[in-house]
Amino acid sequence: MRAGADGCPGLVRVHAAADGGLARVRLPGGVISGPRFAVLAAAAAELGDGFLELTSRANVQVRGLSDGAERELGARLRAAGLLPSTTHERVRNIAASVLSGRDGAGLLDVRPLVARLDAELCADPGLAELPGRFLFTLDDGRGDVIAMRGDVGLYAVGADEMALVLAGADSGLRARPEEAVDLALSAARAFLRVRTGEWRVAELAGGLPLPGARAEPVAVPVAPRRTALGAIPQRDGRTAFSGLVPLGRLDPAPLHGAGEIIVTPWRGVVIPDLSDVPHFPGLVTAPEWDGLTSCAGRPGCAKSLTDVRADAARTRAAGGLPVHWSGCERQCGRPADRHVAVVATPGGYEVRLDGTVRTGDLTATAAAVATTRRSE
Ligand code: SF4
Secondary structure, X not given: OOOOOOOOOOOOOOEEEOOEEEEEEOOHHHEEEHHHHHHHHHHHHHHOOOOEEEOOOOOEEXXXXXXXXXXXXXXXXXXXXXXXXXXXXXXXXXXXXXXXXXXXXXXXXXXXXXXXXXXXXXXXXXXXXXXXXXXXXXXXXXXXHHHHOOOEEEEEEEOXXXXXXXXXXXXXXXXXXXXXXXXXXXXXXXXXXXOOOOOOHHHOOOOOXXXXXXXXXXXOOOOOOOOOOEEXXXXXXXXXXXXXXXXXXXXXXXXXXXXXXXXXXXXXXXXXXXXXXXXXXXXXXXXXXXXXXXXXXXXXXXOOOOOHHHHHHHOXXXXXXXXXXXXXXXXXXXXXXXXXXXXXXXXXXXXXXXXXXXXXXXXXXXXXXXXXXHOO
8 A cells, every 4th residue: 555645734734724724733632731721822813713623632723824824833832842843743643531530530540651652752753654643542441532443542451451452442462551651652663664555553454463462352442431511520629620612613712721721532621620610601511512523614624515613503413423514525523433424515415324324405404413313
């Protein structure tokens, strides 16, 4: 297989979208400190369209950059510590269990592993060759991010043991937490040795050749246990607030002053370590937004057949499977797990589930989505 160009955007190489430059900022574990968030928000306001777009991998994007503004953006974010490596920035795709170590829901605290994986990834020049879509997942056993079917995952199966999960399947290889990052990186290096153009581990015909004794594989969750919404008690007596950002377009202003912000892979944010829970305008906890996502669509994407965000917002429905709206067949940002796909085509929207297709105008589509979700 021959590899084409790796088109994943970053901060150094921005994507030329219809509404201007688009820069993607990697946030390992989805975590960003309050001061860094303030820098990012100011840069988005002064250089972009003022919003932060949340991605399905818990990264953020700045849109609407004018020609040349990416250099100023990169300089500001590098000074703030948000661009620790120019060679590795696009491979720092690390999703981690949200609230790990804080709410007591996991078997161990993966936060130190996120920091170590990020540092060791960036310290190995060879790993800069990983594709920009290659994903690491670090799951503390709660079963949230491991269901994203990342390329290389570490899944806690005990307080002292992590399973190496490759493309969503348990390899049987095990490591103690302090050795787990080495195991994950050895899997990433093995991918680079055997790939002949594949972007993802799942595309390798022969899998990954990794030595070592195998344990009996465990079942890996295929549907993520998404972060609860609203106030979440922490083990230390404080509270985290979890809210969704409708269709992933975040106005950062109401989050100013937060000590830390965790972006979730479900277009939400969590503000941890609160003594009191203030109101955060723009964050919602209503269930009709849960699982409803869309690509950018018009006017941001020239390939889009319609303004999918506006259409999705008019047709939300509660309960059932996640629903992802797309402006064309590429279906950017769609969930990895089973979902209802609403795809714009020249003949109108198609609602797709498990190979079944329905076509219709917006009203018919809304009805089809609601029916499909309720029946699941
Ligand atoms: S799915 Fe199509 S319309 Fe939507 S952002 Fe991707 S390329 Fe653009």
